[in-house]
Amino acid sequence: MTGAHSVRARLEHLLRLDPSEKPRTYRQIYEASEIGSLNYWLELVIAAGIATLGLVLDSPAVVIGAMLVSPLMGPILAAGLALAAADLYLGIRALLLIVTSIAGAIAFSATLVWALPFHAATSEILARTQPNLLDLGVAVLSGLAGSLVIVRGGSGGGITALPGVAIAVALMPPLCTVGFGLGSGGLREIMSGASLLFFTNLAAIIAAAFLVFAVARMDDAGARESVDRAPDRLYRVLEHTALAGAFREVGRLRWRVVMLAVVLLALYLPLRASLQRLRYETVARTTARELVRGLAPADSVVAERIDIQPERVVVRVIATQAASAERLAEAERRLAAASGRPAQIRLQKVAAEDDLRLLRQTLAERVPAPEPPPPPTLNALRADVLNRYREPLHALWPDAFGTLVSSELGFNERGFTLRLQYEARTPLPDSTRELLANSMAQRLGVESITVIAERQGSRR
Known part of the structure; x- marks a missing residue:
C-alpha cells in the first residue's frame, strides 16, 4: 500500500499537480453533478436540440455547436471521481443525473424528430451507428485529457467550459441519434448502434477519469471533507437509510478496478467484432476497385457497385469494353482470396459514345417511303x-x-x-x-x- 502511495505521489509531482487545489477541484466536480441545476437542464435541452437538427440536416458544423454547450461531462467526471475516491454518495448523485440526462435527451430528441415532416437517415446519423475499438480509444484519450485539465486547475470557468470540450462530441450526438431512431418509428439498427457508441464513450471516459483522479490522489480525506453535503436534499434522505454507513468509503480499490475492467471487457467484444467487420469491408472494397481497373480501363467504366454481404462479395460493373471469361474468373478468385469469402463479379457491356453516335445518325437518315399501290380499274x-x-x-x-x-x-x-x-x-x-x-x-x-x-x- 505504501509502495502504491509513493508511486502516486511521484506521478503527482511529475504532473505538477497542486495539492492545495484538490478541495476546490472536488467541490467543482461535486457541484457539476447537481441534479436540480436549472442551468444544467437548459444547456442539456439546447445541446440536444442543436445536435438533433444538425444530424437531420447532415451538417457537421451544427453538430459541433451542440458540442460547445453540452454539460454531460460534469456528471460523467463526477462518476469517475466517485470511483477513485470511494465516495458512494457522489456516485449515486452522478449516476442519477446521468440516467435522467440520458432519458431527457433521448425523449426531447425523439419528440423533435417525430414533429419533423421527414425522417431520412443522413450520413451524420449513420456514422454513429457502427462503433468499433477506434471509438473506444478516442474516448479513453479524450477522458484522460479532460480529467488532466480538471486536476491541474486549468478548467477556468467551470466543468462545462473545458478546453477539451470536444469530448462531448461522442456523448450528445449518439444520444440524439438514438432519439432519431425512436422518433422515426423505432429504427432498431440505428438505436442499437448509437446506444453502443454512447455507452462505450461513457464507460471509457469514466475509466479514464478514474485513472487520472486515482493518480492525482483525489481520495484525500481533506478534499472530500471540503464538500458540505448537508444542504443537499438527496443526502438528507439517504442519510436515514442503510446506505448512510457506506458514505464514508465503500469497497477496496482493486474491486473498483475489476468492476471497470468487466464493463470495458463487455464493450470490447462487440467493438472488436465491429472493427473486424470494418477491416473486412475495407479490404474487400479496395481489392474490388483494383480488380475492376484491371478488367476495364477507367475511362470505359460507366458505373460500378460493390455489395459487401456477410456471406459473399458481389461486384457489378457497367463498362463499354467487355472482359473475357478467363479474366473474370481470375478476378473473382483473387477477390475471394483477399476477402475470405466467395466473390462474384458481373460485367455488363454497353455501347460506347461512338457507337451511340453512329446509331443516332443511322436512325436520323431518311428511309424512302414505299411506292403506293396502283389505283383499281x-x-x-x-x-x-x-x-x-x-x-x-x-x-x-x-x-x-x-x-x-x-x-x-x-x-x-x-x-x-x-x-x-x-x-x-x-x-x-x-x-x-x-x-x-x-x-x-x-x-x-x-x-x-x-x-x-x-x-x-x-x-x-
Missing part, C-alpha cells in the same frame, strides 16, 4: 359496288309484294340513287319505299339513298 370498282349493294338489297326486298326485276345504283354530287324495276299487282307503297331506302343507307354506311321504284306490269 373501273371494272374492279364496278364489281365491288355491285357486290356491296346487291346482297343487302335482295335481303331487304319484300318478296311477298312483288318480284324485283332489276336494280341500278347511281351517284352524283347530290348523293346516291337506287333505281328499281319490279313486277307487282299494285304500286310499291311510299312507306315501304322509305323503309327500304333507310335500311339500305344503314347497310351501306351512307347518309341517305333515294329509292326510285318503277312497276313494269301486273303480277299474275
Whole structure:
C-alpha cells in the first residue's frame, strides 16, 4: 500500500499537480453533478436540440455547436471521481443525473424528430451507428485529457467550459441519434448502434477519469471533507437509510478496478467484432476497385457497385469494353482470396459514345417511303359496288309484294340513287319505299339513298 502511495505521489509531482487545489477541484466536480441545476437542464435541452437538427440536416458544423454547450461531462467526471475516491454518495448523485440526462435527451430528441415532416437517415446519423475499438480509444484519450485539465486547475470557468470540450462530441450526438431512431418509428439498427457508441464513450471516459483522479490522489480525506453535503436534499434522505454507513468509503480499490475492467471487457467484444467487420469491408472494397481497373480501363467504366454481404462479395460493373471469361474468373478468385469469402463479379457491356453516335445518325437518315399501290380499274370498282349493294338489297326486298326485276345504283354530287324495276299487282307503297331506302343507307354506311321504284306490269 505504501509502495502504491509513493508511486502516486511521484506521478503527482511529475504532473505538477497542486495539492492545495484538490478541495476546490472536488467541490467543482461535486457541484457539476447537481441534479436540480436549472442551468444544467437548459444547456442539456439546447445541446440536444442543436445536435438533433444538425444530424437531420447532415451538417457537421451544427453538430459541433451542440458540442460547445453540452454539460454531460460534469456528471460523467463526477462518476469517475466517485470511483477513485470511494465516495458512494457522489456516485449515486452522478449516476442519477446521468440516467435522467440520458432519458431527457433521448425523449426531447425523439419528440423533435417525430414533429419533423421527414425522417431520412443522413450520413451524420449513420456514422454513429457502427462503433468499433477506434471509438473506444478516442474516448479513453479524450477522458484522460479532460480529467488532466480538471486536476491541474486549468478548467477556468467551470466543468462545462473545458478546453477539451470536444469530448462531448461522442456523448450528445449518439444520444440524439438514438432519439432519431425512436422518433422515426423505432429504427432498431440505428438505436442499437448509437446506444453502443454512447455507452462505450461513457464507460471509457469514466475509466479514464478514474485513472487520472486515482493518480492525482483525489481520495484525500481533506478534499472530500471540503464538500458540505448537508444542504443537499438527496443526502438528507439517504442519510436515514442503510446506505448512510457506506458514505464514508465503500469497497477496496482493486474491486473498483475489476468492476471497470468487466464493463470495458463487455464493450470490447462487440467493438472488436465491429472493427473486424470494418477491416473486412475495407479490404474487400479496395481489392474490388483494383480488380475492376484491371478488367476495364477507367475511362470505359460507366458505373460500378460493390455489395459487401456477410456471406459473399458481389461486384457489378457497367463498362463499354467487355472482359473475357478467363479474366473474370481470375478476378473473382483473387477477390475471394483477399476477402475470405466467395466473390462474384458481373460485367455488363454497353455501347460506347461512338457507337451511340453512329446509331443516332443511322436512325436520323431518311428511309424512302414505299411506292403506293396502283389505283383499281373501273371494272374492279364496278364489281365491288355491285357486290356491296346487291346482297343487302335482295335481303331487304319484300318478296311477298312483288318480284324485283332489276336494280341500278347511281351517284352524283347530290348523293346516291337506287333505281328499281319490279313486277307487282299494285304500286310499291311510299312507306315501304322509305323503309327500304333507310335500311339500305344503314347497310351501306351512307347518309341517305333515294329509292326510285318503277312497276313494269301486273303480277299474275
